[in-house]
Amino acid sequence: MRGIQLQLLTPLCSAIGTTPLEPKGVVYTKRWVVDLLLDLAGYLPENNLVDAIAVEPSAGAGAFLGPMIERLIASCQKLGRPLSDCRDSLIAFELDPASAERAKELAIGALTDRGLDRPSAEAMAAHWVRNEDYLFEATDIEADFVIGNPPYVRLEEIPESTAATYRNAYPAMTGRADLYVAFFEAALHQLKKDGVCAFICADRWMRNQYGAGLRKLIASGYGVETVIEMHQADAFHDEVDAYPAITVIRRRIQGPAIVASAGPEVEEAPSRAVSGALRATARGECPPLLPGLRTATVNSWFKGTNPWPCHSPEQLVLLRELEDRFPALEACAKVGIGVATGNDSVFVTKDTGIVEPSRLLKLALAKDISSGKMEWSGHYLVDPWNGEGLVDLERYPKLRAYFGKNAAVLKKRHTATKNARGWYKTIDRVSHALTAAPKLYIADIKAALDPVLDTGETYPHHNLYFIQSEDSRTFPERRISDSIE
Numbered sequence: 001m002r003g004i005q006l007q008l009l010t011p012l013c014s015a016i017g018t019t020p021l022e023p024k025g026v027v028y029t030k031r032w033v034v035d036l037l038l039d040l041a042g043y044l045p046e047n048n049l050v051d052a053i054a055v056e057p058s059a060g061a062g063a064f065l066g067p068m069i070e071r072l073i074a075s076c077q078k079l080g081r082p083l084s085d086c087r088d089s090l091i092a093f094e095l096d097p098a099s100a101e102r103a104k105e106l107a108i109g110a111l112t113d114r115g116l117d118r119p120s121a122e123a124m125a126a127h128w129v130r131n132e133d134y135l136f137e138a139t140d141i142e143a144d145f146v147i148g149n150p151p152y153v154r155l156e157e158i159p160e161s162t163a164a165t166y167r168n169a170y171p172a173m174t175g176r177a178d179l180y181v182a183f184f185e186a187a188l189h190q191l192k193k194d195g196v197c198a199f200i201c202a203d204r205w206m207r208n209q210y211g212a213g214l215r216k217l218i219a220s221g222y223g224v225e226t227v228i229e230m231h232q233a234d235a236f237h238d239e240v241d242a243y244p245a246i247t248v249i250r251r252r253i254q255g256p257a258i259v260a261s262a263g264p265e266v267e268e269a270p271s272r273a274v275s276g277a278l279r280a281t282a283r284g285e286c287p288p289l290l291p292g293l294r295t296a297t298v299n300s301w302f303k304g305t306n307p308w309p310c311h312s313p314e315q316l317v318l319l320r321e322l323e324d325r326f327p328a329l330e331a332c333a334k335v336g337i338g339v340a341t342g343n344d345s346v347f348v349t350k351d352t353g354i355v356e357p358s359r360l361l362k363l364a365l366a367k368d369i370s371s372g373k374m375e376w377s378g379h380y381l382v383d384p385w386n387g388e389g390l391v392d393l394e395r396y397p398k399l400r401a402y403f404g405k406n407a408a409v410l411k412k413r414h415t416a417t418k419n420a421r422g423w424y425k426t427i428d429r430v431s432h433a434l435t436a437a438p439k440l441y442i443a444d445i446k447a448a449l450d451p452v453l454d455t456g457e458t459y460p461h462h463n464l465y466f467i468q469s470e471d472s473r474t475f476p477e478r479r480i481s482d483s484i485e
């Protein structure tokens with residue numbers, strides 16, 4: 001399996017043939033992000049890092065490896081132990097030989113700078129840095145920390161046979177999953193109890209279909225500690241179109257989670273100040289204000305394959321509050337769509353004189369809610385229904401005359417051809433109890449959901465959805481108006 005991706009990693013040449021481009025999937029992480037991730041993971045010199053095992057799954061030139069070595073050595077010195085004790089504390093994988101060599105040189109430099117002789121440093125670095133495929137060579141290692149920035153490689157960029165091999169080994173990689181999904185899966189599997197995976201990575205998997213398997217895996221036995229949306233932050237040395245996020249996930253049951261968003265200004269703050277603010281949020285304290293950083297805590301996390309809408313900490317907190325206060329919509333409310341007639345020019349009217357008053361039903365159209373409030377435009381449905389079914393036209397002479405006048409067009413409708421005796425029916429049956437019920441209307445095709453309250457005045461036309469419930473937990477009067485305002 002070693003080198004399965006090597007064909008992806010051959011440096012390409014630019015059009016003018018001077019500057020080699022980085023191998024595919026390669027994005028180097030900036031120091032401030034590395035420090036923040038290490039802080040959040042608890043990879044801190046004040047902890048005993050010597051007896052822990054830390055894995056960098058895709059080391060590149062060593063953006064994480066360098067600071068990890070610094071912290072490891074500081075921890076070792078604090079404990080008063082020899083550097084040789086750190087031999088088994090760190091393992092870094094890197095598939096690209098040239099990058100692996102750079103990472104190794106960096107490790108040798110860090111060790112010799114701290115007084116280790118060159119041969120010992122070389123031996124230690126060779127033990128730490130492995131020019132191997134993480135996805136196949138790391139599975140036996142039990143880790144306390146897996147920290148890094150996995151490669152972003154779309155599976156369609158990988159030869160089908162190679163992609164199939166990865167898919168077989170990593171079942172969370174479904175659909176058009178990116179390779180980083182396998183890195184998450186491998187990292188999570190290799191964590192010891194209480195071990196932590198801290199990655200900066202593209203965040204599409206949190207919401208899309210191909211991330212469903214990974215979300216399910218996380219929900220099945222891990223706790224999400226921190227998610228930081230970094231779309232606007234300057235996290236990498238090159239400009240990347242990747243919508244990154246930091247995720248810190250621990251092998252233990254889910255507790256409260258911190259959700260944050262970091263703007264470009266956060267780069268200016270010391271990483272300890274940022275992680276301190278996040279920890280203060282976790283303790284329920286008001287965090288110190290840091291420009292560009294927004295934080296919130298939620299008490300529970302998403303279950304199963306449910307998407308993680310983590311874009312805005314504030315919105316997520318509101319969503320959680322609503323979930324806590326109210327039952328799920330499908331549990332106690334009816335969601336439906338208004339009446340389709342098959343011929344609105346006959347069935348929808350403003351003329352109150354054309355049929356008996358009892359055959360006119362106040363109809364709410366989509367335009368009636370466009371202002372954000374229910375403003376009935378004066379339209380009625382010419383209503384052929386009563387509680388039992390279609391009305392007997394003999395009992396309503398004006399209705400009979402009106403439908404009779406329009407019989408030719410009404411009978412041409414598909415719904416009428418299927419039911420010759422009911423030729424004057426609307427496509428949908430009218431359920432009269434709905435008119436008097438308080439309900440929310442939502443217009444059919446709109447960019448944003450904008451519910452509008454009908455206090456029990458009208459019946460919805462077919463391009464309005466309605467939400468209606470008898471359950472006072474769903475529809476207490478005061479709460480409706482609160483949330484609508």
Ligand SMILES: C[S@@+](CC[C@H](N)C(=O)[O-])C[C@H]1O[C@@H](n2cnc3c(N)ncnc32)[C@H](O)[C@@H]1O
Nearest residue numbers: 027028029058059060063094095133134149151
């Ligand atoms: C996004 S870069 C991150 C590099 C470095 N960790 C950083 O943050 O700057 C991903 C690295 O993963 C390496 N890589 C790709 N597939 C790999 C695999 N299967 N095993 C180990 N490394 C791999 C790439 O060569 C690349 O250097």
